Amino acid sequence: MRSVRARLFVGLSVLVVGTNIGFGLLSYRRAAEEATELQDAVLHQVGRFAVQAGGTGLDLTDAQDEPEFRVVIEVLGAVRPGSPLAGVPGDTPDGISTVGKGGGRWRLLVRTRPDGKRVGIAQSTASRDERVRDTLLQTLVPLLLLLPCLLLLVGVIIQASFRPLSVLAGRLDARPPDDLRTLPAEGVAVELLPFIDAINRLLGRVGEMVEHRRRFVADAAHELRTPVTALTVQAENLSRLGMPAEALPRLAALQGGIRRLGHLLEQLLSLARYEEGTAAATAGTSLDAAARDVVAAMIPAADERSTDLGFSRNEPADVRADPTSLRVMIRNLLDNALRHTPGGGRIDVEVYAEAGFAVFRATDDGPGIAADEIDRILDPFVRGGHVETDSTGLGLSIVRSVAEACGGSVVLANRTDRPHGLVATVRIPAASEARSDSAVIP
Numbered sequence: 001m002r003s004v005r006a007r008l009f010v011g012l013s014v015l016v017v018g019t020n021i022g023f024g025l026l027s028y029r030r031a032a033e034e035a036t037e038l039q040d041a042v043l044h045q046v047g048r049f050a051v052q053a054g055g056t057g058l059d060l061t062d063a064q065d066e067p068e069f070r071v072v073i074e075v076l077g078a079v080r081p082g083s084p085l086a087g088v089p090g091d092t093p094d095g096i097s098t099v100g101k102g103g104g105r106w107r108l109l110v111r112t113r114p115d116g117k118r119v120g121i122a123q124s125t126a127s128r129d130e131r132v133r134d135t136l137l138q139t140l141v142p143l144l145l146l147l148p149c150l151l152l153l154v155g156v157i158i159q160a161s162f163r164p165l166s167v168l169a170g171r172l173d174a175r176p177p178d179d180l181r182t183l184p185a186e187g188v189a190v191e192l193l194p195f196i197d198a199i200n201r202l203l204g205r206v207g208e209m210v211e212h213r214r215r216f217v218a219d220a221a222h223e224l225r226t227p228v229t230a231l232t233v234q235a236e237n238l239s240r241l242g243m244p245a246e247a248l249p250r251l252a253a254l255q256g257g258i259r260r261l262g263h264l265l266e267q268l269l270s271l272a273r274y275e276e277g278t279a280a281a282t283a284g285t286s287l288d289a290a291a292r293d294v295v296a297a298m299i300p301a302a303d304e305r306s307t308d309l310g311f312s313r314n315e316p317a318d319v320r321a322d323p324t325s326l327r328v329m330i331r332n333l334l335d336n337a338l339r340h341t342p343g344g345g346r347i348d349v350e351v352y353a354e355a356g357f358a359v360f361r362a363t364d365d366g367p368g369i370a371a372d373e374i375d376r377i378l379d380p381f382v383r384g385g386h387v388e389t390d391s392t393g394l395g396l397s398i399v400r401s402v403a404e405a406c407g408g409s410v411v412l413a414n415r416t417d418r419p420h421g422l423v424a425t426v427r428i429p430a431a432s433e434a435r436s437d438s439a440v441i442p
Contacts, residue, residue, distance in 0.1 A: 005158055012154045020147060024140045031135035035128040036107075040096050043109040046071055047121045051111050076110070076118045085120045092118075098125065164189050168196070176404060180207040224265055231258050287317040287358045287428070288351040290326040295349060298334055306343045309334070313350040317358035318431040321406040329402040332395035333362050333424050340366030340422070353430055357408070360426040368414040368422050377412060403428060 050073045074085045076092060085108070088099060094110045099122075106122040113119060168183070182200040185193060235255045243251065295309060302309035319326070337347045345365035352359055369377055378400045400410045408428035415421035 005162055008158050009155055012158075013151055016150050016154065017147065020140075020143045024136065024143065027139040028132065028136045031132045031139075032128075035131045035135075039107050039123060039125075039128045040109070042071075043096065043107060043121050043123060046073070047109045047111045047119070050119050050121055051113050071121065071123045074120050074122075076120050085122055088120055092120070094118075164192060168192065172199075180204075180210070225262075228258065228262050228265060232262065285319055285321050285323050285326060285431070287319050287321075287326060287360060288314050290323060291330050291349060291351045291360060294327050294330040294334060298331070298338065302338060302347070305338065305341070307338060307341050308346040309338070310347075310349065311351070312348040313352055315352040317351050317353045317360075319358045319406060319408075319428045320431045321402075321428065325402045325405070329399050329426065330360065332399050333360070333426070336395050337362050337364040337366065337422070337424070340364060342366070356430055357427045358430045360428075362424045363415065363421065365418070365421050368420050369412060374412060374414070378410060399424075399426070 072083060072085060074080065074083055076085070076088060085099075085106075088108065092108075092110050094112055096107065096109050098105060099108050100106050105125040107125055107128070109121045111119050111121070168188075171183075180203045182203055183196050185196055188196060232255075235251065235258055238251055239255070291311075291314065295311065299309060334347065334349070341347055341364045347365075348363045350359070350361040350363075378396050396410075396412075403410045403426050406428045408426060411425045411427075413423050413425075415423055
């Protein structure tokens with residue numbers, strides 16, 4: 001049993017049930033002792049009467065009395081036929097004992113008269129046993145009725161005791177992935193303080209590791225820009241020289257590799273910048289205007305691939321974000337769509353405001369994303385199964401970093417209206433300053 005709650009509940013339930021059973025047994029034993037003492041006291045009183053009166057063969061039972069209240073007085077050795085004392089030996093010593101078996105059990109008191117005769121006074125144990133059962137039922141029935149309430153109360157107390165832990169887990173789950181602030185210890189149960197201290201120490205180590213990684217990526221990308229720029233210049237100089245025809249394809253491959261390396265470095269710098277949260281948020285930045293600028297800049301590249309890139313909806317939508325960050329985000333989304341959309345395909349762009357959010361959506365005719373990759377495609381350096389050779393695997397990660405820096409989110413989903421295609425949706429909280437100078441662009 002791995003659940004601590006279940007262990008506590010089962011343990012406390014066993015304790016409660018065991019306590020009730022033990023209390024019931026003790027009550028039964030005590031009731032039996034008291035009933036026996038009461039019956040013995042009655043027999044002693046009747047015995048004094050029998051010794052003084054001198055009668056024999058008495059049956060102190062009214063015809064209307066219940067059989068269990070029957071009291072019989074007999075002289076041992078001269079017992080009447082059918083008497084419950086018929087099997088009692090005449091030499092039975094004085095005192096009280098129990099004779100008979102099963103339902104015919106009798107409590108027997110033997111006394112010696114002054115004339116030497118020995119008298120037996122017997123009473124059925126049925127009345128005593130019934131009194132004990134009644135006492136036991138009166139004791140146990142309230143306990144049995146109370147037992148479910150006690151178990152329910154135990155469950156409620158356990159649930160309430162573990163609630164602070166559930167609240168703490170909920171707060172951790174609700175945090176953004178990059179929120180590594182320490183957990184507050186105010187108002188937390190004392191038993192949870194070591195757990196919170198351990199989590200805070202872990203968050204501190206994770207924060208240091210993330211910061212070291214960010215600095216390394218930024219520093220490495222920055223330091224590599226100079227030699228890559230030099231390689232680009234040298235490759236351009238080589239292209240201006242007279243070179244054999246068989247060397248030209250290799251030069252083109254070299255220039256393509258240098259361009260991809262330069263693009264990777266720019267993406268790494270952008271990723272480091274937005275993971276550090278250095279993009280400044282401004283009031284009322286126009287998402288629709290940023291989208292128009294990026295789409296206009298990418299139309300030539302789309303024409304080269306015979307791809308129809310344009311707006312199906314472009315409405316006023318303002319956000320609090322750095323304009324450059326928005327353009328980088330939109331460009332990376334559209335660049336990803338353009339890479340994967342085959343020639344003759346279509347990319348529809350939508351910008352609009354909805355329920356307090358500014359929404360940017362790009363829908364393409366590409367192959368989409370495999371179901372086992374869609375949950376991690378936004379992670380750095382994850383390129384998916386359908387990629388071109390010059391993909392860095394950082395574009396969508398930068399999109400997520402920019403959106404989350406603005407308090408928004410990114411959702412990628414395969415199209416349901418067609419056999420293939422991808423829908424990328426970015427939702428960013430809208431700025432309070434709304435505009436009305438933009439119009440829908442067909």
